[in-house]
Amino acid sequence: xxxxxxxxxxxxxxxxxxxxxxxxxxxxxxxxxxxxxxxxxxxxxxxxxxxxxxxxxxxxxxxxxxxxxxxx
Amino acid sequence: xxxxxxxxxxxxxxxxxxxxxxxxxxxxxxxxxxxxxxxxxxxxxxxxxxxxxxxxxxxxxxxxxxxxxxxxxxxxxxxxxxxxxxxxxxxxxxxxxxxxxxxxxxxxxxxxxxxxxxxxxxxxxxxxxxxxxxxxxxxxxxxxxxxxxxxxxxxxxxxxxxxxxxxxxxxxxxxxxxxxxxxxxxxxxxxxxxxxxxxxxxxxxxxxxxxxxxxxxxxxxxxxxxxxxxxxxxxxxxxxxxxxxxxxxxxxxxxxxxxxxxxxxxxxxxxxxxxxxxxxxxxxxxxxxxxxxxxxxxxxxxxxxxxxxxxxxxxxxxxxxxxxxxxxxxxxxxxxxxxxxxxxxxxxxxxxxxxxxxxxxxxxxxxxxxxxxxxxxxxxxxxxxxxxxxxxxx
Numbered sequence: 419x420x421x422x423x424x425x426x427x428x429x430x431x432x433x434x435x436x437x438x439x440x441x442x443x444x445x446x447x448x449x450x451x452x453x454x455x456x457x458x459x460x461x462x463x464x465x466x467x468x469x470x471x472x473x474x475x476x477x478x479x480x481x482x483x484x485x486x487x488x489x490x
Numbered sequence: 491x492x493x494x495x496x497x498x499x500x501x502x503x504x505x506x507x508x509x510x511x512x513x514x515x516x517x518x519x520x521x522x523x524x525x526x527x528x529x530x531x532x533x534x535x536x537x538x539x540x541x542x543x544x545x546x547x548x549x550x551x552x553x554x555x556x557x558x559x560x561x562x563x564x565x566x567x568x569x570x571x572x573x574x575x576x577x578x579x580x581x582x583x584x585x586x587x588x589x590x591x592x593x594x595x596x597x598x599x600x601x602x603x604x605x606x607x608x609x610x611x612x613x614x615x616x617x618x619x620x621x622x623x624x625x626x627x628x629x630x631x632x633x634x635x636x637x638x639x640x641x642x643x644x645x646x647x648x649x650x651x652x653x654x655x656x657x658x659x660x661x662x663x664x665x666x667x668x669x670x671x672x673x674x675x676x677x678x679x680x681x682x683x684x685x686x687x688x689x690x691x692x693x694x695x696x697x698x699x700x701x702x703x704x705x706x707x708x709x710x711x712x713x714x715x716x717x718x719x720x721x722x723x724x725x726x727x728x729x730x731x732x733x734x735x736x737x738x739x740x741x742x743x744x745x746x747x748x749x750x751x752x753x754x755x756x757x758x759x760x761x762x763x764x765x766x767x768x769x770x771x772x773x774x775x776x777x778x779x780x781x782x783x784x785x786x787x788x789x790x791x792x793x794x795x796x797x798x799x800x801x802x803x804x805x806x807x808x809x810x811x812x813x814x815x816x817x818x819x820x821x822x823x824x825x826x827x828x829x830x831x832x833x834x835x836x837x838x839x840x841x842x843x844x845x846x847x848x849x850x851x852x853x854x855x856x857x858x859x860x861x862x863x864x865x866x867x868x869x870x871x872x873x874x875x876x877x878x879x880x881x882x883x884x
Contacts, residue, residue, distance in 0.1 A: 442646065443555075443686035444832055466684060469553045476555030478546045481837050482645035482685030488548060 419456050424464040427454060432474055432484060440483040492523050493571075495530035499537060515607065524605035524621050527571035531563055549576055549624055551631040555685040557641025558627055574623040575605070578630060579616035579642035584671035585655045586611060592637070599633045613708075615652030615694075616642035646838075647685035648678050653695040654702040662772065663697025664715030664785040665813045670695045673817050678824075687828070688835030688844075695787075699769040705790075705804070710841050711824065712790040712804040713813070719783015720762040721771070727778035728758045742771050787813045788864075789823065792842025802842050807854070809864035826857040 427450055435441050446465060447458045465484070468474045477485045497512070504510045515532075518525035535542050542564050549560035559577040566573035580596075596617075600606055605621030612618040622630065631641065642650035651674045654660070656667030674693055675682070681691075694709035696702060698716070705712035732738055738758065743751045750764035751771060758778070760771075772779045789811055790804035811819060831841045834848060845853045854861060 442688075442837070443684065444688070447686070462680070462684075462686070466553075466680070469555070469684065472552055475548060476550060476645070476685060477548045478560065478645045480546065481689065482555050482647065485548075 419454050419460075421460070421464050421467070424450065424454065424456060424460060425468055428461065428465055428468060429473060432486060436486055440477075440479065440485065442481065443484055446484060492520060493526040493530070494519075495526065495533060497529060497533040500529065500533050518606045522601075522606045523571040524575070525607055527563075527569040528575060528605060528607065528621060531565065531569045531572055534565065534568075543575070549627065551627050551641070554631075554641060554683045556644040556647050556683055557631075559644050561621075572621065575621040576624065576627065578604070578619040578622060578627070579612070579614065579644055579650065580619065580634060581640045581642040581650050581675065582611055582615055582617045582652065584651075584653055584668040584675075585658050587658070595637065596634075599630065603630050603633075614642065614649055614692075616650045641683070643682040643690075645685040646687045646689050647683070647691070648681040648687070649690055649692045650682070651675055651693040651695065652703060654697055656695075656697045660697055660702075662700070662769070662776075662781075664717050664781065665695070665697055665713070665787050667695040667697050667713075667715070669815065670713060670787075670813055670817065670820075673815065674821075677817075677821055681828075686832075688831060689838045689840055691828070691831075691841065699767055700773050705793075707793050707801075707803055708795075709793055709804065710791065711827070712793060713787045713820075714790065715785065715813075716767045716788050716810065717781040717783055717785050718810060719781065721760050721765065722780045722782050723758055723760065724778050724780075725757060728775065729756070731775055731778060736775075742774055745770055784812075786810050789820070791827065792840070792845055794840045794842055798839060798843050799846065802846075804842070805867040806864045807857075807859055809862060823857060823859075827853075830856040 428446055431446060431449060432441060443465065447461045450456070450461045451458045465474070469476070472487065474484055475487050477483050500512045503512045515525060515529050519529050531542055544562040544564055545560065547560040547562070550556070550558045557579050559579070561575045561577055563569050563572045563575065600608060600619050603622055603626040604619055607620040609618035609620055634640070651671045653667035653671040654663075656663040656665070658668055681687070691711070692709045693711050693713065694703050694705035695713040696705045696715060699714055701714060705714060728738065738753045743753050747768055747770070748764045748766045750761040752759045772781065787810075788806055789808040791807050793802055793804035795801055808823070813820065827841065830853060831844055835841070835844050839847075850865070
């Protein structure tokens with residue numbers, strides 16, 4: 419699977435979870451890897467790109483989570 | 491003119507023979523409103539007997555999930571200059587050696603963007619900068635990274651590894667603690683800056699069992715230098731210690747935890763097979779005793795401060811590992827431990843707590859380490875290893 423596709427799937431998953439469940443990075447890796455069959459390293463790499471681009475951010479509420487930036 | 495608050499309760503902490511953080515905060519408050527408000531709010535916390543600091547939230551620099559700890563006042567109208575008072579962790583250098591030119595630059599940056607208050611070093615081991623606002627974080631990061639420095643770890647991630655001064659200043663270091671710390675930092679950059687663990691994970695490396703960095707009590711993975719050979723004894727120096735007033739029987743032999751030493755008033759003997767390499771005798775008789783033979787490290791797992799369960803000390807999983815660059819065996823072991831923790835760990839569960847919950851046998855099987863006598867943490871307590879049918883058939 420192309421990296422851009424993985425990125426989109428991660429982004430969609432975070433959007434879908436917003437307001438319902440805070441996702442940890444490992445939750446995303448497990449979920450996307452199981453849905454798409456790609457390796458967890460590939461998911462990690464795609465997630466890193468999303469963070470570097472500012473499309474997703476890390477937050478801390480007693481643990482570290484992956485969320486949408488506050489203005490989205 | 492900076493603000494000034496009456497601080498009768500904090501003033502009490504300036505009394506006595508020791509240096510006081512209140513005195514230093516007052517000096518900073520003389521030129522920084524942020525430091526002045528921090529002092530004012532602290533007095534209020536003492537007065538109300540509760541904290542007025544909030545913690546966490548959405549702060550950081552782009553791409554990083556750690557290094558900045560969000561702190562906010564719950565009295566922002568009363569203390570507006572500490573409405574945001576974030577902490578920045580800078581990845582400290584192994585062994586905590588700094589050039590004075592860096593310290594000057596660092597202070598200039600911090601006076602420009604922050605409260606001017608620092609903490610050398612936080613209990614994490616990082617160089618801690620106390621108190622800044624959200625909109626200055628990217629500038630602070632740019633200033634430090636352009637000088638070759640990086641943020642430290644925070645959140646559910648690998649924390650900034652730390653170590654004792656090791657071979658830089660100590661002849662008893664069995665391993666190069668500084669190089670191991672640097673190599674670990676470089677190897678696991680992703681794990682430090684992009685939190686993906688169930689909770690925090692700390693490495694601390696010390697050169698010997700004296701454990702000047704308290705690795706056995708403070709690190710999820712403690713790397714403690716040790717040796718395989720005998721303890722070499724210089725009997726002339728033993729005699730000199732006795733002559734200078736040391737009671738060798740009481741102070742050395744009787745305090746040996748494995749009772750492997752004896753002293754007849756003239757000759758000190760050690761049964762090296764029973765020695766547990768605790769360093770007690772060597773650290774007391776540095777001129778007379780010396781470790782010899784192959785050097786390496788014991789790898790221990792699981793210490794932590796009280797949280798879900800009480801405080802725990804690390805326990806041995808690999809009694810002896812050669813610790814030489816590129817540390818492949820060690821890094822492979824760490825990755826296996828993380829895989830198991832990632833698979834089974836609950837949110838905010840440390841790896842040591844997971845081992846207690848699921849059992850050491852399962853952990854050892856997963857990471858591919860055979861059970862060994864050195865792993866028995868508390869003899870005569872419940873054994874952690876249960877034989878399976880196939881083991882009995884062997």
